[in-house]
Amino acid sequence: MEVASSVSCIIILLVLFCGSAAGNRKALYSVEAQDEGICKSMVETNGYECEEHTVTTKDGYILSMQRIPVGRSGGTPGTRPPVLLQHGLLMDAITWLLMPPEQSLAFVLSDNGYDVWLASSRGTKYSRGHTSLSHYDPAYWDWSWDELVAYDLPATIQYVYNQTGQKLHYVGHSQGTLMALAAFPEDEVLSMFRSVALLCPIAYLGQLTSPLAKDAAENFIAESVYWLGLHEFDPRGEAVIKLLKDACSKPGVDCTDLLTSFTVIRQGTVTMYDYVDVVENMNRYGQPTPPAYNMTGIPNDLPLFVSYGGKDALADEDDVNLLLGSLNDHDGDKLVVQYRNDYAHADYVMAENAKQDVYDPLIAFFRLH
Ligand SMILES: *[C@@H]1O[C@H](CO)[C@@H](O)[C@H](O)[C@H]1NC(C)=O
Numbered sequence: 606m607e608v609a610s611s612v613s614c615i616i617i618l619l620v621l622f623c624g625s626a627a628g629n630r631k632a633l634y635s636v637e638a639q640d641e642g643i644c645k646s647m648v649e650t651n652g653y654e655c656e657e658h659t660v661t662t663k664d665g666y667i668l669s670m671q672r673i674p675v676g677r678s679g680g681t682p683g684t685r686p687p688v689l690l691q692h693g694l695l696m697d698a699i700t701w702l703l704m705p706p707e708q709s710l711a712f713v714l715s716d717n718g719y720d721v722w723l724a725s726s727r728g729t730k731y732s733r734g735h736t737s738l739s740h741y742d743p744a745y746w747d748w749s750w751d752e753l754v755a756y757d758l759p760a761t762i763q764y765v766y767n768q769t770g771q772k773l774h775y776v777g778h779s780q781g782t783l784m785a786l787a788a789f790p791e792d793e794v795l796s797m798f799r800s801v802a803l804l805c806p807i808a809y810l811g812q813l814t815s816p817l818a819k820d821a822a823e824n825f826i827a828e829s830v831y832w833l834g835l836h837e838f839d840p841r842g843e844a845v846i847k848l849l850k851d852a853c854s855k856p857g858v859d860c861t862d863l864l865t866s867f868t869v870i871r872q873g874t875v876t877m878y879d880y881v882d883v884v885e886n887m888n889r890y891g892q893p894t895p896p897a898y899n900m901t902g903i904p905n906d907l908p909l910f911v912s913y914g915g916k917d918a919l920a921d922e923d924d925v926n927l928l929l930g931s932l933n934d935h936d937g938d939k940l941v942v943q944y945r946n947d948y949a950h951a952d953y954v955m956a957e958n959a960k961q962d963v964y965d966p967l968i969a970f971f972r973l974h
């Protein structure tokens with residue numbers, strides 16, 4: 606994919622996110638009332654069985670999960686190795702279901718004998734519940750991806766582990782890789798992984814997602830509830846364009862040129878959320894600046910599959926090389942590193958040939974572990 610198309614993919618992703626996260630009260634309620642959920646709308650329609658699940662995180666967020674227990678040709682549920690798929694930034698579980706069954710990773714895994722589980726992070730369309738907060742309440746949106754690492758990932762992994770009684774394979778795309786890498790030092794999480802696949806690994810990224818998710822979310826609340834009022838929500842409309850502009854005008858997020866913003870903000874290591882205010886940072890972290898995640902804590906014997914693309918504006922090659930450098934001592938038979946020079950970020954979930962290029966080698970790797 607060329608750079609131009611990755612720009613448009615990023616824009617599409619942003620619009621998808623806006624399309625799902627914004628909207629006025631009235632429109633949203635009526636959409637929710639008729640909304641059939643991911644199983645009914647995107648899985649069963651393709652001839653697969655599907656179960657809707659929910660898991661509550663330790664901080665009260667209620668996340669939706671979908672399970673595809675057997676493939677199209679059937680099989681014995683409960684005996685298959687579980688795989689958890691974690692989507693990337695500004696997407697949700699549908700990321701794995703966008704292409705026809707022969708080309709979508711969730712379906713390909715299902716047809717190859719896996720018990721497939723899809724997660725959707727807090728704040729995404731189907732994961733808007735909370736034990737005490739409404740998603741119209743700005744307090745609901747008071748999180749950054751630190752909470753995705755600290756709460757969402759452990760909850761979904763633990764849930765699949767509990768339900769299946771088996772360790773799981775994990776596939777993360779983009780931000781989904783960052784979540785796993787940041788969580789590795791937690792033995793509790795690590796002990797439930799059978800293997801880990803990182804598609805478009807992001808290990809060195811500076812402050813990309815925190816301000817973007819947080820400020821975009823704050824804007825959704827302000828814009829959708831108070832500003833849009835009762836007008837219809839139109840993802841291509843001026844309101845959304847204004848919303849994006851507002852999100853992009855916040856300090857630390859410069860999206861005058863979206864692609865530039867995604868490539869420029871990526872330098873440096875990944876730190877926890879920077880409250881900017883020194884006192885607040887001291888309160889939270891006991892130090893004036895936010896601590897960095899340790900991305901080099903990957904155990905040498907963890908089966909690890911890494912695939913990255915030469916046309917990827919987000920998971921930049923130099924950054925990936927930093928990550929790979931930290932894997933020098935990794936057990937040789939536990940590590941597969943794949944480089945696709947023609948792949949851009951979205952190709953990992955949307956390319957027509959991703960099955961043969963990436964998914965088949967991935968499944969071959971899973972079979973060994
Ligand atoms: C998993 O099972 C343990 C032990 O029964 C339970 O304490 C925990 O709440 C469960 N967690 C999830 C996320 O299902």
Ligand SMILES: *[C@@H]1O[C@H](CO)[C@@H](O)[C@H](O)[C@H]1NC(C)=O
Nearest residue numbers: 790898899900901902903904
């Ligand atoms: C990161 O983790 C690795 C492995 O546990 C350890 O050797 C290293 O010292 C840690 N680095 C930092 C900066 O804490």
